[in-house]
Amino acid sequence: MTPVSIKPDLRRIGASAFTEVLDTLLSLPVIVRESANGRPVAPDEISSSVLLTGQRLSGSVHLRLPQAFVAYAVRRLAGLDDDAENTKELQDDAAGELANMVAGRVAAKLAADGYPCKLHTPTTSRSASLPDQDQNGPAHGRTDLICEGHWLSLEIQCGYADP
């Protein structure tokens, strides 16, 4: 009989990683939503992604964040009083750094489940899309949170080398 390996629960990992990052960095409580039903599309959203690669896994972590939330995070983190300094460039940088931190937590949890992996440099774009969820493609887990009144989304995708 061929042993079947138990794959990580990506939704649980994502919810835990995202919550930890927001709590540690910004001391902000979050409400984890069971689904994305009712999620409004903010007029300006920022997507940031980090690739994960390891011997037994290749995957990615994607965040989708309203621009107003990222601007708020920049104000808190950098201590900026002047909105003129809260530039698009700085918000993109902050969104990338948030994705980097969430991906770091995700990677630590995947490693604990037997799938160690390395983080790549984050990329950021001004688009409101998360990767498509192909039922026949890599495993995926989506998490939607509400934080400070903003809907934030996280999608983890993982392709495994073992069956």
Place this chain on the structure above:
Amino acid sequence: MTPRILSIDDSKTIRLMLARLFRPFACELLEATNGEEGLAVALRANPDLIILDYNMPVMDGIAMLRKMREDPGMKRTPVIMLTADSGLQSLATVARLGVRDYVTKPFREEELLAKVGRIIPLISRTEA
């Protein structure tokens, strides 16, 4: 003498965050955006402490540390590594390069201040 801290991170958000964090203290904060630039600033300014990001473009934190330790005057400069990657492999690597401590991103501000305070005196500007 006022301690000199060199912050090397490609993220402007993190550099601004550290600038805010150390503003109340009597210290001079220098900045660089990657390992190559950080190495040049370190060799020129001889900081009392370097807060170094692990994962950066151009030259990452590990490559910068290796180069820096080749300089006789920089062999013992204290370094705190910032990393989002808490994997055991990267922690073992930084330990071999004489990193004094590390902080996993995201970090609580008091955690970083406590670790810095164990290496250099952090005196409030109002007391200095």
